[in-house]
């Protein structure tokens with residue numbers, strides 16, 4: 001029955017399942033699940049993140065059930081599954097945001113979503129859904145970019161402006177950014193950071209003391225959503241992305257930061273993975289492992 005439903009819609013980007021988990025859409029008894037959102041029409045530079053879910057599933061095939069660093073049988077503990085991809089509409093940002101919000105309200109009511117994007121615009125409708133299901137949440141935002149620009153080419157809904165919209169829509173409690181380093185259009189961004197009340201740790205802050213950054217993150221109280229733009233990681237480790245910025249986190253540092261989270265995760269995404277610019281699946285494998293570590297943190301609590 002499920003398979004027939006899946007064949008009715010053109011989910012061309014979907015292959016295999018995350019971590020070889022079962023493909024299940026009935027979330028009864030499921031604590032956490034993987035879901036793909038293959039949408040990239042809000043990108044400003046290289047397109048291709050619509051293939052992120054496909055790449056991340058492919059990069060996840062070597063994941064095994066036991067996490068020795070966190071001492072947990074992650075998938076068993078969560079009774080995890082892969083629910084497939086949300087049926088987005090290529091080329092239609094507003095329609096797609098509506099679909100994502102509606103689907104995420106249904107899904108997040110039954111378990112914790114671990115999401116593979118897609119470009120970063122998908123996080124706005126996810127946060128709208130989070131606010132409806134959970135009330136306002138904290139946001140931990142790994143990225144090389146601030147993503148709080150007001151507009152791009154005069155347009156409000158892009159992968160570089162979703163955070164400004166989320167703040168305007170009053171969806172968020174505390175916001176902590178990590179890994180910031182991209183050049184910006186002007187110094188105004190630094191003033192905006194203050195005005196918007198966002199706490200930003202640049203890549204220098206992380207390299208100086210990861211411990212201090214983690215301490216700040218782990219002091220967050222209440223429900224917390226974590227959004228990980230893969231471009232927080234150095235393109236030497238994660239070349240498969242749309243707006244790469246040199247001088248970033250190593251893959252090990254990224255893994256350690258996710259492993260070190262001690263917050264109440266109500267949702268997690270990895271966005272901006274664009275497999276066509278990848279080399280030997282390194283970016284996809286890293287993204288899959290970051291999701292696995294975040295699932296493991298959830299399974300431990």
Ligand SMILES: [Mn+2]
Pocket residue numbers: 143144145229231232243272
């Ligand atoms: Mn970014």
